[in-house]
Amino acid sequence: MSVTITVNGMPRTIDVDPDKPLLWALREDMKLPGTKFGCGAGLCGACTVMMDGEAIRSCQTPVGSIEGKAVTTIEHVATTAIGRRVSEAWVALDVPQCGYCQAGQIMSATALLTQIPAPTPEQIDSAMSGNICRCATYLRIRAAIAKAAAA
Amino acid sequence: MSAAAHLDRRGFLTVSLLGGTVLAFDACVPLSAQGVGAGAPGVLNAFVRIAPDNAITIGAKNPEIGQGIRTMLPMLIAEELDADWAQVRIEQTLANDALYGPQVAGGSRATPVNWLPMRRVGAAARQMILTAAAAEWGVDVATLTTERGYVVAAASGRRAPYAAFAARAAGLPAPDLATVTLKAAKDFRIIGTAQPGVDTPAIVAGKPLFGIDTDLPDMVHAAIAISPVFGGTIKTLDDAAVRAMPGVVAVVRLNSGLAAAGGADDAVAVVADSWWTAAQARRKLAITWARPAAGGDHATASYERTAATLLDAAPRHDLYRSGDAAAALKDAHRVVTERYDYPFLAHATLEPQNCTARFADGKLELWAPSQAPAAGRKATAKALGIAPEAITIHMPRIGGGFGRRLMNDYMVQAALIAKAVPGRPVKLLYDRADDIRHDCYRPAGWHRLTAGLDANGAITAITDHFVSFGQDGEPAIAAEMSPFEFPAQLVPAVHYGATYMPTTMPTGWLRAPTSNAMAFTFQGFLDEVALAAGCDLPDLLRRTLGAPRTLPPPERGAAFDTGRARRVIDAVCTRASWTGGRARPGARTAGKGRGFGFYFSHAGYFAEVVDITVVDGAAIQVDKVWVAGDVGSQVINPLNAVHQVQGSVIDGIAQALAGQKIEVVAGAATQENFGDFPLLRIDGAPRAIDVTFVPSDAAPTGLGEPALPPVIPAIANAVFDATGRRLRSLPLRLA
Numbered sequence: 001m002s003v004t005i006t007v008n009g010m011p012r013t014i015d016v017d018p019d020k021p022l023l024w025a026l027r028e029d030m031k032l033p034g035t036k037f038g039c040g041a042g043l044c045g046a047c048t049v050m051m052d053g054e055a056i057r058s059c060q061t062p063v064g065s066i067e068g069k070a071v072t073t074i075e076h077v078a079t080t081a082i083g084r085r086v087s088e089a090w091v092a093l094d095v096p097q098c099g100y101c102q103a104g105q106i107m108s109a110t111a112l113l114t115q116i117p118a119p120t121p122e123q124i125d126s127a128m129s130g131n132i133c134r135c136a137t138y139l140r141i142r143a144a145i146a147k148a149a150a151a
Numbered sequence: 152m153s154a155a156a157h158l159d160r161r162g163f164l165t166v167s168l169l170g171g172t173v174l175a176f177d178a179c180v181p182l183s184a185q186g187v188g189a190g191a192p193g194v195l196n197a198f199v200r201i202a203p204d205n206a207i208t209i210g211a212k213n214p215e216i217g218q219g220i221r222t223m224l225p226m227l228i229a230e231e232l233d234a235d236w237a238q239v240r241i242e243q244t245l246a247n248d249a250l251y252g253p254q255v256a257g258g259s260r261a262t263p264v265n266w267l268p269m270r271r272v273g274a275a276a277r278q279m280i281l282t283a284a285a286a287e288w289g290v291d292v293a294t295l296t297t298e299r300g301y302v303v304a305a306a307s308g309r310r311a312p313y314a315a316f317a318a319r320a321a322g323l324p325a326p327d328l329a330t331v332t333l334k335a336a337k338d339f340r341i342i343g344t345a346q347p348g349v350d351t352p353a354i355v356a357g358k359p360l361f362g363i364d365t366d367l368p369d370m371v372h373a374a375i376a377i378s379p380v381f382g383g384t385i386k387t388l389d390d391a392a393v394r395a396m397p398g399v400v401a402v403v404r405l406n407s408g409l410a411a412a413g414g415a416d417d418a419v420a421v422v423a424d425s426w427w428t429a430a431q432a433r434r435k436l437a438i439t440w441a442r443p444a445a446g447g448d449h450a451t452a453s454y455e456r457t458a459a460t461l462l463d464a465a466p467r468h469d470l471y472r473s474g475d476a477a478a479a480l481k482d483a484h485r486v487v488t489e490r491y492d493y494p495f496l497a498h499a500t501l502e503p504q505n506c507t508a509r510f511a512d513g514k515l516e517l518w519a520p521s522q523a524p525a526a527g528r529k530a531t532a533k534a535l536g537i538a539p540e541a542i543t544i545h546m547p548r549i550g551g552g553f554g555r556r557l558m559n560d561y562m563v564q565a566a567l568i569a570k571a572v573p574g575r576p577v578k579l580l581y582d583r584a585d586d587i588r589h590d591c592y593r594p595a596g597w598h599r600l601t602a603g604l605d606a607n608g609a610i611t612a613i614t615d616h617f618v619s620f621g622q623d624g625e626p627a628i629a630a631e632m633s634p635f636e637f638p639a640q641l642v643p644a645v646h647y648g649a650t651y652m653p654t655t656m657p658t659g660w661l662r663a664p665t666s667n668a669m670a671f672t673f674q675g676f677l678d679e680v681a682l683a684a685g686c687d688l689p690d691l692l693r694r695t696l697g698a699p700r701t702l703p704p705p706e707r708g709a710a711f712d713t714g715r716a717r718r719v720i721d722a723v724c725t726r727a728s729w730t731g732g733r734a735r736p737g738a739r740t741a742g743k744g745r746g747f748g749f750y751f752s753h754a755g756y757f758a759e760v761v762d763i764t765v766v767d768g769a770a771i772q773v774d775k776v777w778v779a780g781d782v783g784s785q786v787i788n789p790l791n792a793v794h795q796v797q798g799s800v801i802d803g804i805a806q807a808l809a810g811q812k813i814e815v816v817a818g819a820a821t822q823e824n825f826g827d828f829p830l831l832r833i834d835g836a837p838r839a840i841d842v843t844f845v846p847s848d849a850a851p852t853g854l855g856e857p858a859l860p861p862v863i864p865a866i867a868n869a870v871f872d873a874t875g876r877r878l879r880s881l882p883l884r885l886a
Contacts, residue, residue: 017427024427033364034357036550038501039583043825046501074357090355094347094790097798098217099354100361100502100550125834132825134501134551135217136801137794138836 003063008076018064023047025063034074034103045131048104049073055111074103083110089148097135105131109145118149164275164325174201174317176276199276205312208240214256214522216552218855219791222349230341231273235299241349246524246544256522257557259753259853266851271328283319345790360548362520365507367576371400372426373568374433377407377418377589380818381655382443384415389437398428403571408560420568446655451814458597458618466616466648471634474644479612483603487683491672493881495813496593502550503586504561508569509576515542519562520549527559531566554660558591584823591659594620594630600676608684612644621651627658635705641695663856666752670860674748678868687731688747689720709754715781715847719758722845723779727760744873748861755857756781761865765873769886773837776800783851786844796858797840803862805831807883
């Protein structure tokens, strides 16, 4: 079955099982591997993308359920004003260690600042608690969000 | 010319002009001559390429798991080469231990092993460029110097890029690496400066860097079903429905590595045109599993019962004896005896295990996220019955190691699957349940400790009965306890002994292996001993350490220096304004507690202070951590050094507080995702981690691990301070 969604500003029509999670449609069918597979259960946030301005877990989102929606992934997030500030803060503070979770972290951070331009430390922790960083870059994630918010 | 033929040399550099334009240095350094890692095999080939436009490319030879080695090792070369770091390009080498020497991300060894060899490569290359420049310009080499990739004649002000001397340098004899002059520390421009990770911009941009991102023409994907019971095998398999599914390419039986060689296989892989298809198809396999001959009934509960019984008896194996511990305990003014234990743990790297393999014409090519690719090559060659030289191994960036990828089970599995679909690259990817249920676990352990004190509060005797896993009197991997476990060498009468139970669970090294468990056990226990001695733990340690001196080294590992230990203990106490952990008026009612821990591992000395709050008498929140560490004379990349310490500390907090525990029922692990094997989340991280490095005269050592162990007992000790309750079992739980 064919599904049409807008990905990173471009309408994409893919011939795919509608039950296939958006994560795998992005990685396998659209060759956008920046979005990562971590748990397949919506528990780690590595697969986070933005859909119509909100952070969603792409591993829990059947691609057939978002027909006509607009999705932004890590590959494109820096073309948005908030995404660029977040990405720049991430580089400036050298946030990543292994780097595997960081796409999801950046997407969640961008969604947070889209909704709350100047979050409190508690709001940052609350919004980011769905994203696991196994290397524990959490102190820098907090600082980078604060920096991006102040930019 | 075979590199191996030069093992007897003191080290040499080869220089050549690639394609007539690019100046190439390849250095071979017998690592055993460096005074570290005695007996380390092979030679080192750390390449430097200088292009006609003066662009400098430096090879990064070790696996990158987030420890920052792709940045740090090239910094060492660039420093002595006097390159402009901002202009240096980094290129990952292949895995080839014959060319590059040890390429292991493990044991926090890369810093001590490479500190001198990498610098010598850069220094020798610079020296040859200077010699060539002196000849070209007809001046004495002593009148020339270098500046960020340029040769400079100080007197005349003449300058030219390194590349201008490529042809002449390529014709020069190379200097002896063992005698090449290195910079004095005061002249470092790159070493000791904060350098962000070389891949940070690409990570932030979502570029495909990781093993899981490997994408090759004609590639197919594999999902795997491994016997859930460790050691079980395939009894029956009906794959007719799966083979008929669109997109399925093959169904392959294989040995995951746990089945007996030559017997029945214990895993089934489904190969398909996408991983999603393969994972869906795998669910439709009708497999019945045969239980293993032994261990099919193993369970955490029975391990615990057996361990409790064994602890009551005498240890079956001696680890360390000094003096007469039994007599000393009889004569002691006070005796403290307690039991400590900790569970099996998974590694739970965020990037699940994966490997891409292509088998064609008797040769194998691997894209392997491995911390130990040389060991993987050996294991894979054996499993496929091919020569190790027939295997090419690429080293993609790795989404977390923590020791999991020192085991190469998934690499061998990918290779076996690839052999069944020759000519096509196959990417094997575990899902999260595969990853947690088929790990090589940090082994659980149980201890019965006893210490004797004299009337002055000095420790006169210590004993430990350690119960863990192994067979035939030998501990399982990562169940080894050092005979010198602190404070064995500092107490007059000591008896450490061990008893090992059989297990079918595969075990392996988890970041700061053995230390992550022993620190909790011994530093927690010593906090109790300090209380009995009427002092706090830092004071008990100072008293026990005595005068600054170096103790005899263990058979493997670094010698312990009491002075270095003392300095980090003092430094962290100063930094945290430690005034004695106990009896601060009003502290307990506010739920506030403060604890201390010290540990020496991986040649690094770390002392840590933790402030906690106990919320509603149940939840333990770490507020702030202070760390003082001594990893030698030079912190190479201070930015990444702080990152490694902070990450290690939070990793330790996770082991203490997140509720991590792998349990086994009927021979199979029961946990399967982050719901039942939780990792620490951002709201569990402390508000601040204060890091102080205490320099010493020792050569620099690694930072991937030694900051982790002390935080675990420091938290347990803080819980006692806050509540009066002593928690002697990991994970820590108040309610």
